[in-house]
Amino acid sequence: MSRTRTPKPRAEPGSGRPRRDPVVPPQHGAWGFLGLPLLLGVAAAGWSPWLPELAVAWVAAYPASWAVTGLLTARGRRERFRRAVLLWTPLCLLAGAPLLVTHPWLGWVLLGYLALFAVNLLEARRHRERSMTNDLVLVAECVLLVPVVAGVVDGVGNALTTEVLLAMLVTALALVGSTLHVKSLIRERNNPAYTTASRVFAVAAPVVVVAACAASGTSGWLAAPFVLLAARAIWWHDPGWRPARIGLVELAGFSLVAAAGFWTL
Known part of the structure; x- marks a missing residue:
């Protein structure tokens, strides 16, 4: 059985020091996309003690999905995404698990988001991560968060x-x-x-x-x-x-x- 050698960390240009694998997606503008539906959901439905956990799970899901996508579809050195997967995925699960237990209907929401994530994976496999289709999927994910916030605040019957x-x-x-x-x-x-x-x-x-x-x-x-x-x-x-x-x-x-x-x- 052959052993797979882990590539050595790349050095920073001119420094001689190894460059650490990234843990944050390079698409910095996406953070604004994550915040807007959270705020508008609160504006439309009010506040709940569960919202901080929902916010943590929601925000952590973005870098976690980016890392998982890279780990599964990147063209080279996929292991560079492993550090981000190990950081963000447990955080997303720890914040989301209590919400799923106390709000079981969120299980259906999770299935819907997984279906949208499948589209992200398909676009990534086609090397079309920056396509309009991929961007519109992100928009759809953000728009759907607004009724999720309302459902957590007032119950699923008042989500629309x-x-x-x-x-x-x-x-x-x-x-x-x-x-x-x-x-x-x-x-x-x-x-x-x-x-x-x-x-x-x-x-x-x-x-x-x-x-x-x-x-x-x-x-x-x-x-x-x-x-x-x-x-x-x-x-x-x-x-x-x-x-x-x-x-x-x-x-x-x-x-x-x-x-x-x-x-x-």
Whole structure:
């Protein structure tokens, strides 16, 4: 029986020191995606002592799924993801297990998320981790968290109130708009179709939110952040910006959307 040799850690350029395997995904903008549905879920449904555990399980699930995906599908040196798997997966399980025991219906939710994760794995095997399909799956996972928060707070029977549905709509519009805008500035900056799609979507979003607010009797101020996001897509569309600056603008936009949710829902 042959033994598999573990590759030696790579050295930092110019330092001679081994480079430690990463434990955090390099897609830093995704953290804002995780926070927005949590905040809007609280804005729509209120608070529960179980929410801190849900938040820990939810946030830990992102780097855990990234690490598991890398361990299963990376093209080279898959073992570099092992450290992250061993860090984040137990944390996610420890936070999520009590929730599953006390809220058994979350088992069905978990199956739904596993089905979405299967799509992530399929895209990763095709080396399409940055595809629009993969990004929209992440958006769907985030949108579905809003009724999960509401179900944990008020019971599964109150997971789809008018406020929760509005919060889901706002989450979807903010995250899809952000995805299109960022892609048009970075990975698809040479593709004018993405710029057009980003601007059309950004202009349509406040109209959709105003119509939804009017139909539900909610204050139209919920649409105010989307007016600013439309301005960002039209007048602040500068592919010369560094990714960090783009990310800060998107994070500010998410913060405004969350604040509007707490103000109106």
